[in-house]
Amino acid sequence: MNQSRAGFWDSSDCALLLVDYQDSVLDLIFEQDRRIIELKARILAKFASAINIPVVLSTVGVEMGVNKPTLPSIQAALPNVEPIDRSNMNAWEDHKFRDAVRATGRKRLVMGGIVTSNCLAVAAVSALTDGYEVMFIEDAWETRRRNTMIWPFFGSFKLGPFQIRQSR
Amino acid sequence: MTAEWFRVWKSLLADTDRKLWVPYKEEWAALKRAPKLVEPHGLI
Numbered sequence: 162m163n164q165s166r167a168g169f170w171d172s173s174d175c176a177l178l179l180v181d182y183q184d185s186v187l188d189l190i191f192e193q194d195r196r197i198i199e200l201k202a203r204i205l206a207k208f209a210s211a212i213n214i215p216v217v218l219s220t221v222g223v224e225m226g227v228n229k230p231t232l233p234s235i236q237a238a239l240p241n242v243e244p245i246d247r248s249n250m251n252a253w254e255d256h257k258f259r260d261a262v263r264a265t266g267r268k269r270l271v272m273g274g275i276v277t278s279n280c281l282a283v284a285a286v287s288a289l290t291d292g293y294e295v296m297f298i299e300d301a302w303e304t305r306r307r308n309t310m311i312w313p314f315f316g317s318f319k320l321g322p323f324q325i326r327q328s329r
Numbered sequence: 330m331t332a333e334w335f336r337v338w339k340s341l342l343a344d345t346d347r348k349l350w351v352p353y354k355e356e357w358a359a360l361k362r363a364p365k366l367v368e369p370h371g372l373i
Binding site: 172197200201204207208211 | 342346353361
């Protein structure tokens, strides 16, 4: 990491983690236009790919036959990224996922995921506990119902230039 | 992202950003003009 700009996250510092952008998970979203969530996650994936930020893509329940794979548009934006399928909610508990993150060599993680209160939050907390710095993409996530979000919990996250606040 | 990539306006990254950002804004604006929300149903 370039210490002279420690307050900013450089593309060479961080990795992008996209968790559970799947049709069957998107079906749980009611308070945001699902097409916008898909669009923002897709553009984020394209941006990361364009400037060589390593991306770790993960799904849940595909091999079990429970859920559908990553949204085709997002997968198309990341043609060289193989999704890591899991059978548990917390991506960080999956050793393949953790190994993939470690393999990026990055300690700053930019995370996006649906539904946020489960798939993103628990993995983010686990990553923080493991000593990573974590930011989540504020407008590329959504949860089942916003009034059930644990906002005080999210208040403890480090936020920074990866937010695109005005877009929500 | 924009903050980082436009730090140096003449950088190659800024050009990459512009190529992706402009169409994204147009697509996003179209969706915002005609939002489509799904009513909750079943167990949520």
